[in-house]
Amino acid sequence: MDPFLIRAFAAGAGVAVLAAPLGCFVVWQRMAYFGEAVAQASLIGIALGLAFHLDLTASALAVSAAMALLLIVLARQSLVPLDSLLGLLAHAALAIGVISASLVQGPAVDLLGYLFGDIFAVSTADLWWVFGGGAVVLAVLAFLWRPLLSLAVHEELAAAEGVRRDLVKGAFVVLLAFAIAIAIKVVGILLAIAFLIMPAAAARPLSATPERMALLAAAIAVAGVLIGLQMSLSYDIPGGPAIVAVLAAMSGVSLFGMAARAGAR
Amino acid sequence: MDTTTPSAVSTESLEGRRKHDHAHSHHHHHGLESRAGLAVQPGVDALIGARGLWLTRSGRTILEDIDLDIGRGEIVTLIGPNGAGKTTLVRVLLGLTTPDRGEVHRSPGLSIGYVPQRFDIDRAIPMTVVRFLALGGSSTPDRIRAIMEEVGASHVLDQQIAGLSGGELQRVLLARALLRDPNLLVLDEPVRGVDYAGEAELYTLIGRLRDDRALSVLLVSHDLHIVMAQSDRVICVNRHVCCSGVPETVARDPSYIRLFGAHAARAFAIYSHQHDHRHDLAGEARPVAPDAAVTSDGQKGA
Numbered sequence: 001m002d003p004f005l006i007r008a009f010a011a012g013a014g015v016a017v018l019a020a021p022l023g024c025f026v027v028w029q030r031m032a033y034f035g036e037a038v039a040q041a042s043l044i045g046i047a048l049g050l051a052f053h054l055d056l057t058a059s060a061l062a063v064s065a066a067m068a069l070l071l072i073v074l075a076r077q078s079l080v081p082l083d084s085l086l087g088l089l090a091h092a093a094l095a096i097g098v099i100s101a102s103l104v105q106g107p108a109v110d111l112l113g114y115l116f117g118d119i120f121a122v123s124t125a126d127l128w129w130v131f132g133g134g135a136v137v138l139a140v141l142a143f144l145w146r147p148l149l150s151l152a153v154h155e156e157l158a159a160a161e162g163v164r165r166d167l168v169k170g171a172f173v174v175l176l177a178f179a180i181a182i183a184i185k186v187v188g189i190l191l192a193i194a195f196l197i198m199p200a201a202a203a204r205p206l207s208a209t210p211e212r213m214a215l216l217a218a219a220i221a222v223a224g225v226l227i228g229l230q231m232s233l234s235y236d237i238p239g240g241p242a243i244v245a246v247l248a249a250m251s252g253v254s255l256f257g258m259a260a261r262a263g264a265r
Numbered sequence: 266m267d268t269t270t271p272s273a274v275s276t277e278s279l280e281g282r283r284k285h286d287h288a289h290s291h292h293h294h295h296g297l298e299s300r301a302g303l304a305v306q307p308g309v310d311a312l313i314g315a316r317g318l319w320l321t322r323s324g325r326t327i328l329e330d331i332d333l334d335i336g337r338g339e340i341v342t343l344i345g346p347n348g349a350g351k352t353t354l355v356r357v358l359l360g361l362t363t364p365d366r367g368e369v370h371r372s373p374g375l376s377i378g379y380v381p382q383r384f385d386i387d388r389a390i391p392m393t394v395v396r397f398l399a400l401g402g403s404s405t406p407d408r409i410r411a412i413m414e415e416v417g418a419s420h421v422l423d424q425q426i427a428g429l430s431g432g433e434l435q436r437v438l439l440a441r442a443l444l445r446d447p448n449l450l451v452l453d454e455p456v457r458g459v460d461y462a463g464e465a466e467l468y469t470l471i472g473r474l475r476d477d478r479a480l481s482v483l484l485v486s487h488d489l490h491i492v493m494a495q496s497d498r499v500i501c502v503n504r505h506v507c508c509s510g511v512p513e514t515v516a517r518d519p520s521y522i523r524l525f526g527a528h529a530a531r532a533f534a535i536y537s538h539q540h541d542h543r544h545d546l547a548g549e550a551r552p553v554a555p556d557a558a559v560t561s562d563g564q565k566g567a
Contacts, residue, residue, distance in 0.1 A: 028390045150400050153386060160359045160379040161401060161445065207391040208425070 004120055009229060011122040011130050012243060015186045015195055016221030018134035020203075021141060021214040022179050023196030025172065027204070028152045032197050033083060034071060037090035038173075039180045039192045041067035043097025046114055050104045057129050061181035067093060068173040117188030119229070119239035126185045133182050137175050148172055149210055187240035195221065198247035205258035220250055312337050312375055312449055312481050318357060318367035320350075327353050328364065329505040335449065340475055340482040340495055342512070345502040346524065351485045352382060354502065355453050358483070375449060378442030382453035382485070384434060392426045394418075394437050401441045412440045415477075416470060431458030435467055443474070450474070453485045468495045 026035050045063030049056040071089065075082050101109040113121070122130075141148075147168045150158035159165050183192040199217035207213035228243030311334035320328040327350045335341050343351050356362040358369060359379060386392060398409045413419040418436035421429060429437065435455055442450055455467060472495040475482050484496065500509040507520040515521050 028387060030387075030389075146400060149390075152390060153392065153397065153400065154381060154384060156361065156381050157379060157384075157441075159361055160377070160381070204389065204391065209391055209393055209396045211396075213391050 004122075005229075005233075007122045007124070007127060008119045008239060009226070011127055011186050012119060012225035012229060012239075013222050014127070014130040014134050015183045016199070016225050017218045018130070018137055019179055019183055019195040020199045020217035020221045021138070022176055023198075023200040024203075024210065024214045024217055025148060025152060026176070026193075026196050027200040028210075031176075032193060033086040033090070034068075035176060035180060035193045035196055037071060037086045037093065038064045038068050038177050039184065039189050040090045040097065041093040042181055042184055043114060043189055044093060044100055045181075047097060047100030047104055047109070050101070050106075050109060057126075057133075057181055057185065060184060061178060064177040064181055065174055068177050069170075072170070072173065113188070114184070115188050115190050116238065117184065117186055117191065117240040119186050119243075122185060129182055129185060133178060137178050137182075140171065140175055144168055144171055144175075187244060191240055191244050194244040194247060198244070198251045199224065202247070202251040202254040205254050221247065224250055310337070310372065311335060311370070312372050313358060313377075314370045315354075315358065316368050316370070318354070318364045318369075320353060320357065320362070320364045326504060328357070328367075331367070331502070331506055333358075333500065333506070335481050335483055337448070337481055338475065338479050339497045340472065340484065342484045342486055342496040342499045343502055344486050344499055344515075345507075346487060349503045351487075351502055352453055355451060355483070355485055359451065376445060376447045378445050378447030378450045380435070380438045380442050380450070380452040380455050384438060386426050388427045393422075394424055394426055394429070395422045397426050397437065398441050398444060401444050404444050409440075409444065412443050413437075415443070415474075416440045432460075432463040432467065435459060436470075439470070439474075443478075447480065449481045449483065451483045454487070455484070471495060 026032055042060035042064045045060035046056050048054070048063065049059030052059075067089065071086070074085055074089075080088075098111065101111055101114075147158065147163045150161070150163050151165055151168060155165060179196070180192050183195045187195060199221035200213065202220045203213045203216035207216055224247040225243050228246040229239055231237065231246065232239040232242040314332075314334040316332055318328045318331040318333075319326075331354060333341075333354070343354065345351050353362060357364050359377060360369070394413075395406070395409060398404065398413070410419060410422065413422055413436075416436040416439050418433055418440065421433050421437065426434070426437065435458075439450075439452075439455075442452075450471070452471070455471075459467060471482060471484070474480055475495075496512050498509060499512045499515040501507040501515055501518070501521050501524060503524055507524055508515055508518040510518070
């Protein structure tokens with residue numbers, strides 16, 4: 001197997017395992033569009049990184065995290081509903097990101113590569129981000145698991161029981177920005193959120209407890225990566241989109257199966 | 266801060282106080298305060314107390330100079346119409362909301378078990394009852410099972426929370442509160458989504474828990490009828506404390522009758538708003554024209 005293939009499989013599987021449990025919280029807390037806005041903000045970070053010769057993952061992460069915190073602050077007003085606000089900021093971020101990328105001096109920025117990713121171009125440095133960064137994210141998530149879950153189930157009850165909600169929610173948002181910045185390396189800005197929500201959606205009908213859902217989502221995501229990359233090689237189609245299409249098909253089968261069972265009752 | 270150790274209330278004083286309460290109905294001589302809810306008997310120090318609570322949100326006064334004490338082993342019911350600030354008051358006592366003015370004193374060693382008003386778990390989260398109970402804190406499976414038996418719901422342990430009936434859910438929430446080994450249980454309208462017979466059963470259970478565990482209980486309700494048998498003291502709130510005392514007395518108190526209507530005083534199960542005053546937009550009490558009084562006889566649970 002060529003080294004670039006091994007790197008592609010390793011990066012895909014790493015992102016799958018990292019994103020799945022976080023994705024469960026994204027699904028439970030209805031944060032899919034929140035994640036979308038955060039992901040799209042990273043294009044601004046990449047443009048800034050290119051302009052000022054910074055580490056692209058670090059600069060993408062910084063801008064994503066800033067976007068996440070901005071969203072938390074803006075969500076406190078209630079005149080414009082949160083979904084509209086998310087649409088506003090996601091598209092503003094994308095527009096400003098594309099403009100910033102066009103203003104960067106030097107050779108033309110490979111916009112398509114950042115938007116859709118190129119899993120076969122993953123470098124060894126990228127793998128460090130996926131596995132090093134991923135391990136940190138998962139360790140912090142494991143540490144925060146119970147308070148986070150408690151808040152997702154019932155915020156008031158959790159707060160009354162002593163969970164420090166602002167702290168825990170803030171930490172989660174930073175973790176999410178981190179995970180998205182890592183996932184972008186593999187599947188690009190526009191598809192990163194798929195890694196978060198699709199495995200979780202596929203695992204939900206098959207799970208009785210939150211922990212089982214997280215583990216199952218990770219397993220489904222890894223399977224999706226393996227099948228998607230294999231298809232990409234066999235049919236000569238782009239890798240990231242192939243993975244996302246396979247994950248979508250798996251979610252579809254799982255959800256249709258559930259809907260059919262509910263209908264049969 | 267009070268530094269005295271929270272010595273458990275002796276059984277004698279508990280028993281004595283309960284007998285005293287029962288005797289009330291024959292004496293017809295109960296000191297009913299019409300402003301503050303300070304009816305803690307001498308010698309029983311308050312587990313939690315609030316003094317002069319004021320809270321204003323977006324120009325609306327929600328709490329107006331509220332005093333409140335809950336003694337050890339006492340069941341106190343907070344009653345008032347919708348929007349009277351009951352839930353806000355509970356949030357202040359729990360420490361979830363900071364009042365603009367006033368203080369909350371918590372005795373050392375106070376541990377609160379809280380049953381929230383609404384509990385609609387998102388079906389997106391798969392959650393068995395046993396997993397939900399473990400989320401509240403460190404507890405062994407044996408302890409969870411024992412407490413679920415205590416509240417009479419051990420048969421639902423492995424079910425999904427989202428599939429429980431209203432009564433089962435309330436018992437599960439009660440179990441989660443009890444797992445924290447509280448000395449004060451706070452229940453915010455614990456009978457939502459429970460039928461009338463289930464309501465009575467739930468209050469009997471709460472009364473039994475108080476006796477077995479020497480708990481203090483703060484109940485929030487808008488229905489005096491059903492809580493009467495179990496409450497030691499009722500505090501009627503409508504932003505301010507309108508009246509307080511033993512349930513029978515509160516039910517006959519003019520300010521309670523004005524707040525809940527004459528019907529309610531007889532049947533208890535009705536609530537209406539026959540005020541002597543109304544609250545204007547700024548929350549100030551204003552006299553109300555007699556013909557403007559709103560009465561309603563929406564029989565609850567019929």
